[in-house]
Amino acid sequence: MMLTDIQFAAMSPLLLVSATIVVVMLAIACKRHHQGNATLSVIGLNLALIACGAMIYVAQPAMTVTPLLVVDGYALFYMALILVATLATATLSHAYLEGFKGEKEEMYLLLCLSALGGLTLACAQHFASLFIGLELLSIPLYAMIAYPVKSRRPLEGGLKYLVLSAVASAFLLFGIALIYSQVGSLSFADVGGYFAAGGSRIGMLGGALLLIGLGFKLSLVPFHLWTPDVYEGAPAPVASYLATASKTAVFAVLMRYFVEAGGYYQASLVQVLSWLAFASIVVGNLLAVRQNNVKRMLAYSSIAHFGYCMVALIAGGPLAVEAVGAYLLTYVVTSLGAFGVVTLSSSPMGERDADVIYDYRGLFWRRPYLASILTAMLLSLAGIPLTAGFIGKFYVITTGVDAHLWWLLGAVVVGSAIGLYYYLRLMISLFLLDPSKHRFSAPLDWAQRTGGIMTLLAMLLMLALGIFPQPFIHLLQVSTLIPAG
Amino acid sequence: MILLWLILIPFIGGLLAWQGERVVGRGFPRWIALATMLIALGISVWLWCVGDYSLAAIGGVPQWTIEYQLPWIPRFGISLHLGIDGLSLLLVVLTNLLGVMAVACSWREIDRNVGFFHLNLLWNLGGVVGVFLTLDLFLFFFLWEMMLVPMYFLIALWGHNSPGGKGRIYAATKFFIFTQASGLIMLLSILGLVIVHYQQTGTITFDYMVLLKTVMAPKVEMMLMLGFFIAFAVKTPMVPLHSWLPDAHSQAPTAGSVDLAGILLKTAAYGMLRFALPLFPNASAQFAPVAMSFGVLGVLYGAFLCFSQNDIKRLVAYSSVSHMGFVLIGIYAGTPQALQGVVVQMLAHGLSAGALFILCGEIYERIHTRELSKMGGLWARFPYLPPIALFFTIAALGMPGLGNFVGEFLILLGSWPISPLITILASSGLVFGAVYALILVQRAFHGAPAEGAPPLKDLGKRELGMMAVLMLLLLGLGLYPQLVLDTSAASMHQVHSIYSAAQALNGVAP
Numbered sequence: 001m002m003l004t005d006i007q008f009a010a011m012s013p014l015l016l017v018s019a020t021i022v023v024v025m026l027a028i029a030c031k032r033h034h035q036g037n038a039t040l041s042v043i044g045l046n047l048a049l050i051a052c053g054a055m056i057y058v059a060q061p062a063m064t065v066t067p068l069l070v071v072d073g074y075a076l077f078y079m080a081l082i083l084v085a086t087l088a089t090a091t092l093s094h095a096y097l098e099g100f101k102g103e104k105e106e107m108y109l110l111l112c113l114s115a116l117g118g119l120t121l122a123c124a125q126h127f128a129s130l131f132i133g134l135e136l137l138s139i140p141l142y143a144m145i146a147y148p149v150k151s152r153r154p155l156e157g158g159l160k161y162l163v164l165s166a167v168a169s170a171f172l173l174f175g176i177a178l179i180y181s182q183v184g185s186l187s188f189a190d191v192g193g194y195f196a197a198g199g200s201r202i203g204m205l206g207g208a209l210l211l212i213g214l215g216f217k218l219s220l221v222p223f224h225l226w227t228p229d230v231y232e233g234a235p236a237p238v239a240s241y242l243a244t245a246s247k248t249a250v251f252a253v254l255m256r257y258f259v260e261a262g263g264y265y266q267a268s269l270v271q272v273l274s275w276l277a278f279a280s281i282v283v284g285n286l287l288a289v290r291q292n293n294v295k296r297m298l299a300y301s302s303i304a305h306f307g308y309c310m311v312a313l314i315a316g317g318p319l320a321v322e323a324v325g326a327y328l329l330t331y332v333v334t335s336l337g338a339f340g341v342v343t344l345s346s347s348p349m350g351e352r353d354a355d356v357i358y359d360y361r362g363l364f365w366r367r368p369y370l371a372s373i374l375t376a377m378l379l380s381l382a383g384i385p386l387t388a389g390f391i392g393k394f395y396v397i398t399t400g401v402d403a404h405l406w407w408l409l410g411a412v413v414v415g416s417a418i419g420l421y422y423y424l425r426l427m428i429s430l431f432l433l434d435p436s437k438h439r440f441s442a443p444l445d446w447a448q449r450t451g452g453i454m455t456l457l458a459m460l461l462m463l464a465l466g467i468f469p470q471p472f473i474h475l476l477q478v479s480t481l482i483p484a485g
Numbered sequence: 486m487i488l489l490w491l492i493l494i495p496f497i498g499g500l501l502a503w504q505g506e507r508v509v510g511r512g513f514p515r516w517i518a519l520a521t522m523l524i525a526l527g528i529s530v531w532l533w534c535v536g537d538y539s540l541a542a543i544g545g546v547p548q549w550t551i552e553y554q555l556p557w558i559p560r561f562g563i564s565l566h567l568g569i570d571g572l573s574l575l576l577v578v579l580t581n582l583l584g585v586m587a588v589a590c591s592w593r594e595i596d597r598n599v600g601f602f603h604l605n606l607l608w609n610l611g612g613v614v615g616v617f618l619t620l621d622l623f624l625f626f627f628l629w630e631m632m633l634v635p636m637y638f639l640i641a642l643w644g645h646n647s648p649g650g651k652g653r654i655y656a657a658t659k660f661f662i663f664t665q666a667s668g669l670i671m672l673l674s675i676l677g678l679v680i681v682h683y684q685q686t687g688t689i690t691f692d693y694m695v696l697l698k699t700v701m702a703p704k705v706e707m708m709l710m711l712g713f714f715i716a717f718a719v720k721t722p723m724v725p726l727h728s729w730l731p732d733a734h735s736q737a738p739t740a741g742s743v744d745l746a747g748i749l750l751k752t753a754a755y756g757m758l759r760f761a762l763p764l765f766p767n768a769s770a771q772f773a774p775v776a777m778s779f780g781v782l783g784v785l786y787g788a789f790l791c792f793s794q795n796d797i798k799r800l801v802a803y804s805s806v807s808h809m810g811f812v813l814i815g816i817y818a819g820t821p822q823a824l825q826g827v828v829v830q831m832l833a834h835g836l837s838a839g840a841l842f843i844l845c846g847e848i849y850e851r852i853h854t855r856e857l858s859k860m861g862g863l864w865a866r867f868p869y870l871p872p873i874a875l876f877f878t879i880a881a882l883g884m885p886g887l888g889n890f891v892g893e894f895l896i897l898l899g900s901w902p903i904s905p906l907i908t909i910l911a912s913s914g915l916v917f918g919a920v921y922a923l924i925l926v927q928r929a930f931h932g933a934p935a936e937g938a939p940p941l942k943d944l945g946k947r948e949l950g951m952m953a954v955l956m957l958l959l960l961g962l963g964l965y966p967q968l969v970l971d972t973s974a975a976s977m978h979q980v981h982s983i984y985s986a987a988q989a990l991n992g993v994a995p
Contacts, residue, residue, distance in 0.1 A: 385627040417666035
């Protein structure tokens with residue numbers, strides 16, 4: 001099969017990231033140079049991002065590239081989002097890895113590989129590409145989580161993620177096999193047609209196993225057990241990647257599966273999913289309350305946030321795709337900011353990250369702007385107006401009210417109230433009196449470094465989203481999905 | 486445009502105060518904040534003087550003296566829609582006036598992080614002014630929630646850790662969670678209303694003027710009304726949902742208490758008058774007996790709890806619960822007299838409770854305790870403060886000639902035709918009010934001073950000036966309330982005409 005020029009152009013983000021991977025690998029083989037290798041990968045990712053941006057700008061029509069991939073507005077939006085999160089991780093890693101004693105350069109290679117997996121997921125319209133993408137996304141992550149391989153916690157986290165992720169993949173693969181046994185095709189369109197026509201019990205079972213597999217990756221309750229340990233063990237920039245890019249990519253493909261592959265026709269599975277969302281919101285928030293470790297707290301809060309996002313997916317209807325996009329956009333920007341501050345405070349890497357609430361006590365009096373950024377991000381996570389988080393929550397509640405999901409909305413309200421408690425607890429400790437001895441302080445010139453600039457940008461973007469969301473809403477409307485059939 | 490400036494000026498002033506501290510010096514934020522609030526007060530008083538606030542509604546559509554609209558999020562039909570009528574104007578003037586007082590009363594009390602303190606104070610005031618001006622439900626909710634954050638910081642960072650209490654961070658978090666959770670319930674209702682309107686007309690809008698004409702099934706209307714009511718009831722505060730208030734007050738700094746009692750509680754009453762009643766008149770009329778019973782419960786319960794308080798600020802806080810009970814009764818009685826009484830009561834309570842909290846702050850600054858059991862005999866130790874405090878406690882208990890009397894009298898007068906029983910019970914609250922007010926004065930000021938207690942530094946010029954202004958205004962409100970009543974008459978008539986039609990449908994004699 002020959003690909004036309006237009007198809008090549010449509011695939012350019014994927015191709016550019018692949019090329020970056022090869023170039024970075026060769027560069028590392030020639031000469032190890034931390035700054036140089038980091039710059040190379042950032043340039044490659046930026047080119048891919050520009051390609052995405054250009055295609056969104058000229059409103060590129062949907063383009064099917066092989067039966068596996070489709071590049072439409074939806075895919076472009078999520079590719080851009082994943083690339084932004086990856087770029088942020090790369091810039092954060094640079095300052096962070098300065099303190100790492102071992103080989104620093106492979107981090108960027110792994111990061112680009114994982115991003116490529118994410119991009120594939122965003123474009124996937126076939127179960128084969130879904131599986132390839134998911135594995136490509138996860139396998140480099142095992143190594144990234146356990147990157148400081150001589151330390152106990154990262155290694156433990158990496159192993160835990162490896163084992164549970166493998167189990168999840170097995171479920172997923174079995175589910176795909178069952179669906180294939182019924183449909184005889186792996187493309188989303190065929191499967192969607194099959195479920196629309198009524199489906200069968202085996203097909204339903206396949207759908208259920210598929211959801212279990214994806215639920216693991218999204219760490220929905222009760223498949224969340226790995227999350228806090230892995231977040232705590234992983235180096236701070238990797239944790240930010242896990243919370244943002246990795247989850248966004250999985251959610252993007254899940255949404256497409258629901259719209260195009262007939263997920264919405266499996267009413268009983270939607271029912272189960274709403275229980276999972278309910279449990280995620282309640283359990284995630286309740287467990288976060290008791291955490292003294294910031295990374296664990298953010299891990300539990302991300303469980304809850306994907307519960308909220310799931311509410312929008314369950315609601316369905318015309319607004320669901322837009323609402324999910326809005327929620328993920330705001331969540332990614334906010335989490336990048338929050339993890340960015342955590343990373344900057346922990347940079348350069350030492351024995352452990354600055355991840356105990358006590359480490360942040362009085363940060364406002366030492367680094368006022370950094371603490372202001374974290375404050376704004378926590379308020380955004382709590383969904384307070386003026387911040388991006390409010391727009392996301394507004395979308396979720398709107399879709400929920402539209403679909404009359406009252407008990408899920410009740411969970412959202414209660415969950416937000418509980419969430420407020422622990423966000424405020426961390427937030428206020430930033431302003432309390434400075435303890436005389438503190439182990440962690442971001443370097444004074446943090447704002448001039450790339451990681452610092454990225455965090456400032458995240459803050460500005462977050463405020464722009466919160467105060468004047470119309471341009472972003474326009475972007476979301478362009479990148480919606482048209483349901484099959 | 487002037488309305489937008491009313492909101493923006495405090496925000497800009499707050500930023501200047503915050504950054505100015507670093508550049509210019511420590512005293513600078515205070516002057517900037519004072520200047521900002523004086524400008525805002527000046528503008529609002531000027532609007533009062535030049536505007537015509539007697540515009541009658543035309544065909545059931547409220548008329549605004551000044552209106553301003555700018556598209557904001559067209560996707561959901563959201564715009565920056567601001568409007569001012571007599572009711573909004575009076576509350577904006579009150580907000581800005583108490584804003585000046587709040588800045589002035591923290592002149593000496595706050596000595597840490599002065600710039601950041603004034604940032605929070607001014608942003609809070611700006612948010613409240615916005616709540617009083619907005620005619621877009623999204624913007625209303627936006628500002629309603631947004632103003633909580635600065636208030637949280639005010640309590641959590643500059644509050645007191647009273648001995649035996651649970652601490653200022655506990656109080657601030659409790660305040661935030663109570664109001665935020667109830668606010669989200671209101672958001673559900675707002676969205677419910679918008680979607681009902683969308684299903685009928687096919688347009689998505691959050692505009693108050695458009696949504697006013699939405700027709701709803703009775704059950705839906707009741708559910709949506711309850712969502713609004715819960716949010717407002719938490720903030721008013723209505724009795725079973727009031728428990729955040731005493732904690733927040735007793736730990737807050739003086740400016741925070743003035744702000745909370747004087748202004749924030751009024752946003753809830755304003756919300757009922759502007760949104761809950763006109764948007765859901767039928768459900769409100771059905772619900773009125775329940776709401777009024779809760780109001781009476783608040784009047785009596787608040788007054789009873791005042792007796793048992795040892796902390797002087799908690800005592801004043803519970804008296805607020807009692808006074809806001811009257812407001813709740815008046816709003817749901819819905820007669821013109823009662824509604825006008827509500828307006829006067831809101832203003833008078835803002836002034837008197839604000840003044841009492843300032844006095845509590847002054848006492849605390851001098852003797853470093855707020856416990857009544859450690860006071861006593863203060864009359865012998867100050868020449869000016871005790872008589873001034875006596876003036877405001879007498880105002881609070883409803884002495885004729887002062888503003889509170891006018892408000893309570895009109896409310897009781899207006900509620901009588903609707904429900905004599907509730908009126909009788911509520912007026913017994915006046916008697917209890919007299920008892921706790923006198924207990925406050927007796928325990929704090931009378932008696933012999935402790936052996937060898939030195940005379941205390943009395944009020945300075947700044948403090949006396951503040952008190953004089955508040956006393957004169959309260960006296961003016963009591964002796965010539967007509968000025969206020971004329972200003973709010975048209976808006977209250979509008980609320981009354983919508984509500985009385987619904988009352989007639991529900992068989993309540995107006």
